[in-house]
Amino acid sequence: MSADGARxxxxxxxxxxxxxxxxxxxVDHVSLGIRQGEFFALLGPSGCGKTTTLRIMAGFERPSSGDVYLRGRRVNDVPPYRRETNLIFQQLALFPHMDVYDNVAFGLRVKRRPAAETADRVxxxxxLVDLAGYERRRMHELSGGQQQRVAIARALVNEPAVLLLDEPLGALDLKLRLQMQRELKAMQRRSGTTFVYVTHDQGEALAMAxxxxxxxxxxIAQLGAPEHIYSRPATRFVAHFIGDTNIIPVTVRERGVDGSAVxxxxxxxxAVTDADARPGETRHVxxxxxxxxxxxxxxxxPDGHAGTVTDVTFLGPLTRYEVSVGEGVRLVVQTQTESEEHFRRDDRVSLSWAPNAPVVLKD
Amino acid sequence: MAAAFAFVARRRASLQLLPAFALTAGMFASAMLLLFSYSAYTFRGGQLTEEVSFLAWQKFFTDPFYFGVVAKTLQLALGVTAAALAIGYPTAYALTKVRSSKLLVAAYIVIFSPLLVSLVVRVYGWLLLLSDNGVINQALLAIGVIAEPIRLIYNEAGVVIALVHILLPFMIFPILSVLLQFDHALREAANDLGANRVQAFLRVVFPMSLPGVVAGCQIVFTLAISAFVTPELLGGGKVQVLSRAIWFNVVDVNWPLAAVEAIVLLVLALAALAVFDLAARSLRAMRPTGSPRPRRDSPGGFIDRALRIVLFAVLAFVLSPLVFVVINSFNGSAFNSFPPQGFSLQWYRFVLGYAPFREGMVNSLIIASASTLVAVAAGMLAALALTRGKVRGRGALNAFFLSPLVMPRVAVGIAVFILLIRLRLFGTTGSLVLVHAMLSLPFALVLTSFDETEASIFLVRPSNTTLPIQMFLYLEQYQNPTLAALSTLLIAATIILVVVALRFVRGAELARLVARR
Known part of the structure; x- marks a missing residue:
């Protein structure tokens, strides 16, 4: 703890x-801390408050209540131009009347750094962003991916304590987006800069953060490592938002002392191995x-559940089945096309899963 | 009609350019060429002869008096442009900060109101304000700041004040148009990179608004260079510019010298256009990436309060001559005295009974409506071709269409007068419509080019045609509130026209324009 209480x-x-x-x-009573050097993603659908949260960090929005600490210092009243944060805008917001060099040098120039130091750092x-030789290009002469890298260079050159990114890949096509994801991650590792990355794309968040x-x-519905959020979602919303899942309304019948339940x-x-619930309670799994x-x-x-295949969708490497089990519970099942047995509509099948596979949700 | 319009609109650019080209070439270029041909005739002993010589050219380029006239013309235009920019830029910037849409619409109307009122009315308003027994001097005397009236009029200062007043909308409009397109994210990006408000303005906002600044200066300079009525009526004979030299030579029937001066003026104006065009071209590389997201940021802080004060000061400046014209129209005294000596409607009675004004008014209405229709249709088509189509020699065509703006109306008037007499069309309503359409075309082109077709409504000016000539003649002879009464009637008519037009023709689009911001 530092003097004024920030970690x-x-x-x-x-x-x-x-x-x-x-x-x-x-933004509704949000508390979170971002660690030095990590790649942190704020993930959610549009309107969930992720961009506002980012803009509060950048200083473009003031919190109505609560406090923001940057390197242990309270910065509620510090305007964006005096914060050690830099923001990559969704539309990039590159300066069209300047070339690549002038865009990147902008921050150092307004801070009146010596020209030689500016030239070196630019x-x-x-x-670092693989744009050497492009110094005199104008913005409209660059491809989407190159513009992206100019925006990142323009921010990183200031050596910010935190780099804030507001859906920077949203405007790119899928192929370029995947390539830029890898590049971003690599740049983050090379520069050692802390990244806070806002996105509505769960794949992007899981891949990079x-x-x-x-x-x-x-x-904040849930905060944690991507694997943890994926395998142990806390709520129906998180479970749905991160990947495909079956949400099953259940009633707790028995509960063991070890936390297991039926x-x-x-x-x-x-049976499930881990359920924080009392018998008789209704929950979702x-x-x-x-x-x-x-x-x-x-x-x-022996622990299998008898059912009937009601639908089959071939997805290339994967095959997706819809199976009706019990008294009309419909479950989606996904298998590896190559390595597993194939079934057709109306086939009688048996479904089974490990007791730690179902996650009992808070709601 | 609509189908034909759509047909033409779909055709190639050359077809779209045809009406504007025919109008400018047929009514303007041919008339000017005719006038120019007189530069090779001879004026000797007070007589115009058809003997070919270059005596007029020789006189113009050897007599130092004319060098002084050219220098004064350029100096006045530069001064007016600089002053209009100094006032116009902060005004345009302040307008982008206005959040109340009611205030915004009111400010738009006030700023554009001078365009709706005849030049003669505006000059008359300045006479009321600035003369020795005018409003400002009377007010200063009354509060004891000065012991005797100070000279605000019949000198260069008065001319500059009135010209800036008249040309200010042409400066504000293009700058505002560019500033409204400004992507707010760029300002935030500058802030984020460490630039405070002033730095962000100087390094990002201002450089990016330069195309608007260049466009505004181009229009204002070319209009100022050829101004005639203002230097004539407010200059007290001391502001000797080219347009006045032309006027005097025309009156003296020294048409060869008038023609030489007109040519020199045209060359000067085209050179200025070319210089501004060159500047604009070097700025064209500044195209924004991504789609701009304009946004007005919230007012607050010292700078915004200062901007707000500037805006209100400019609005007062723009309105004051018109306001005092209206007040004076009810003056009981016959001597434009201020404060007014009692309330009277006698000047209205006189105006309505004075036959030249009455006939002028009817004629003006007919000609204004018809010529506006022609000019807006031709101008929109040409603007479409010039902005969207692939046209070779775009710059040259633009300069050609704008050239009627450059020529002083005095020179155009005399040239068209000669042309119409030669064609035996003089005095027909149709020819007057075409002349006024030709004169309005550049305005229609400029407005539609800025994608503000709504604003072309401002071209409908009943006061812009034959009536002002009667007023000009009257003003040169009499100094009583008759003109104030007539001007007030014209202002009222214009307001009604604009309100009706806005409501029924463009109301929805204006609302969209405001909402878009």
Whole structure:
């Protein structure tokens, strides 16, 4: 803890931050700390408050209540131009009346750095983003990916404590987006800069981030490593938002002292290893399609649930089944096309899953 | 009609350019060429002869008096342009900060109101304000700041003030148009990179608004260089510019010298256009990446308060001559005295009974409506071709269409007068419509080029045609509030026209224009 209470390990920290616009609460009592050097993603659908959260960090929005700390210093009243943060705008906002060099040198010039130092730093950052030799190009002479890299260089040259990125890849086509994801991640590692990355694309967040905060209606629904959020979603919203899943309404029937429980849903009874719930309570369970094993009825395992295939979709490397089990519970099952047995519509099958596969959600 | 219009609109650029080209070439270029041919005739002993000589050219380029006239013309135009920019830029910038749409619409109307009112009315307004017994001097005397009236009129200062007043909309409009397109994210990007408000303005906003500045200076300079009525009526004979030299030579029937002066003026104006065009071209590389997201940022802080004060000061400056014209129209005294000596409607009675004004008014209405239709249709088509189509010699064509702006109306008037007499069309309403359409075309072109077709409504000026000639003649002879009464009637008529037009023709689009911001 530093003198005024911020955690020293956090580069930027939001403490109970709320931001409302009239009646609308865009950010609702958000607290989070971002660690030095990590790639942090703010993930959520449009209107969830992720961009407002980012703009609060950048200084473009003031919190209605709560505090923002940057390197342990409270910065609520510090305007953007005096913060050690830099923002990559969604539309990039490159200066069209300047060439690449002048765009990148902008921050150092307004801070009146010596010309020689400016030239050195611009040169090395252009090397970092692989744009050496493009100094005199105008913005409209660059491709989308090159403009992207200019925007990153223009921010990184200032050596910000945190680099804030507001859906910077949104305007690119899929192929370029995937390439830029890899490049961004590589640049982040090479520069050692802390990145806070706003996106509505869960694939992007999972691929790049060290930690992800999923936001919903101005609140943080869940915060953690991508693998953790994927395998142990906390709420129906998170489970749905991150990847495909089956959400099953269940009633808790029995609960063991070790935290295990037996759940029931429409004639479907199964055990889970970990459930923070009391018997008699109704909850929802998330069960990922790829966690479900499918077998022919005659080869059923003892813990298998009998069902009927109602739909088959061939997805190339994967095959997606819809199976009706119990008393009308429809489950989506996903298998590896190559390595597993194939079924057709109306086939009698048996479904099974490990007891740690279903996740009992908070709601 | 509509189908034909659509047909032409779909054709190639050359077809779209045809009406504007025919109008400018047929009514303007041919008339000017005719006038220019007189530069080779001879004026000797007060007589115009058809003997070919270059005596007029010789006189113009050897007599130092004319060098002084050219220098004065350029100096006045430069001064007016600089002053209009100094006032116009902060005004345009302040307008982008206005959040209340009511205030915004009111400010637009006030700023454009001088365009709706005849030049003679505006000059008359300045006479009321600036003369020795005018409003400003009377006010200063009354509060004891000065012991005797100070000279605000019949000198260069008065001319500059009145010209800036008249030309200000042409400066504000293009700058505002560019500033409204400004992507707010660029300002935030500058702030984010460490630039405070002033730095962001100087390094990003201002450089990016330069195309508007260049466009505004181009229009104002070329209009100022050829101004005639203002230097004539407010200059007290001391502001000797080319347009006045032309006028005097025309009156003296020294048409060869008038022709030489007209040619020199045209060359000067075209040179200025070329210089500004060159400047504009070097700025063309500044195209924004991505789609701009204009946004007005919230007012607050010292700078915004200062801008707000500038805006209101400019609005007052623009309105004041018109306001005092209206007040004076009810003056009980016959001597334009201020404060007014009692309330009277006698000048209105006189105006309505004075036959030359009455006939002028009817004629003006007919000619203004018809010529506006012709000019806006031709101008929109030409603007479409010039901005969207692939046209070779775009710059030259633009200069050609704008050239009627450059020529002083005095020179155009005398040239067209000669042309129409030669064609035996003089005195027909149709020919007057074409002349006025030709004169309005550049304005229609400029307005539609800026994608502000709504604003072309401002071209409908009943006061712009034959009536002002009667007023000009009257003003040279009499000094009583008759003109104030007539001007007030014209202002009222114009307001009604604009309100009706806005409501029924362009109301939806103007609302969209405001909403878009």
């Amino acid at each position: 020293a390990s956090d580069v930027i920290e939001l403490r109970d931050v709320t931001r409302s616009f009239g009646e609308v609460v865009a 040169r090395s950052v252009l090397q 060290d930690r992800v905060a999923v936001m919903q209606l101005g609140k 759940l029931e849903a429409n004639g479907l009874r199964f 998330s069960l990922r399609p790829e966690k479900i094993r499918i077998a022919a009825a005659h080869a059923a395992r």
